[in-house]
Amino acid sequence: MNKEEYLKELAHALRKIPEEERGDMLRYFQEYFEEAGAEKEAEVIAELGPPKKLAARLKAESSYEDARKHPKSAKKSFRAAWISVGAVCAAPVALPLAIAIAAVVASLVLVLLVLFITLFVLCLCLAVSAIIFIVAAVVVLFYYPPTGLVISGAGLIAAGITGLLFVLLVRAFSSCFRGVAGMLNKGIGRRVRQ
Numbered sequence: 001m002n003k004e005e006y007l008k009e010l011a012h013a014l015r016k017i018p019e020e021e022r023g024d025m026l027r028y029f030q031e032y033f034e035e036a037g038a039e040k041e042a043e044v045i046a047e048l049g050p051p052k053k054l055a056a057r058l059k060a061e062s063s064y065e066d067a068r069k070h071p072k073s074a075k076k077s078f079r080a081a082w083i084s085v086g087a088v089c090a091a092p093v094a095l096p097l098a099i100a101i102a103a104v105v106a107s108l109v110l111v112l113l114v115l116f117i118t119l120f121v122l123c124l125c126l127a128v129s130a131i132i133f134i135v136a137a138v139v140v141l142f143y144y145p146p147t148g149l150v151i152s153g154a155g156l157i158a159a160g161i162t163g164l165l166f167v168l169l170v171r172a173f174s175s176c177f178r179g180v181a182g183m184l185n186k187g188i189g190r191r192v193r194q
Contacts, residue, residue: 003033003041006051013055017062025058109180116173123166130158 001009007026014022029048036044048054133155141148
């Protein structure tokens with residue numbers, strides 16, 4: 001490995017350090033190589049060690065200097081580290097808890113969906129029974145008028161209950177749908193704003 005390759009690898013390893021600071025470091029080592037001369041390049045490379053190790057040492061020194069100059073940012077970094085440690089420690093409890101909450105919410109949504117389907121089928125059954133009652137009432141009305149009137153009354157009651165139940169079902173379904181859509185919209189809106 002020659003000087004150019006060494007400095008190129010060092011520059012690549014230091015890419016996360018701010019531009020100005022990285023430029024100063026690379027200029028220093030460029031001058032260090034030039035002062036040693038071309039004949040001592042191999043000795044200088046051996047003295048400095050692998051570029052990645054030198055970069056790690058320089059990053060550590062840079063972080064230390066930054067922490068000394070800006071103690072508040074060091075405190076924030078320390079706080080962030082503790083939050084990360086807390087998140088890792090809480091993951092064995094929080095992850096199953098989140099899965100359980102998601103399962104409960106999914107089951108509630110499923111129960112509501114099944115309830116709406118059941119009520120819709122009930123409306124269909126009532127509508128069919130109302131039609132059957134009314135047709136039967138027309139037929140029976142000619143043979144036994146009082147019985148025909150009772151059956152036609154039952155058919156009309158079934159038709160009225162069907163209409164009322166259908167209107168209530170449509171309104172309840174649309175309200176639930178709007179409520180779920182609103183909650184999802186609020187949740188997505190918060191994430192987008194953050």
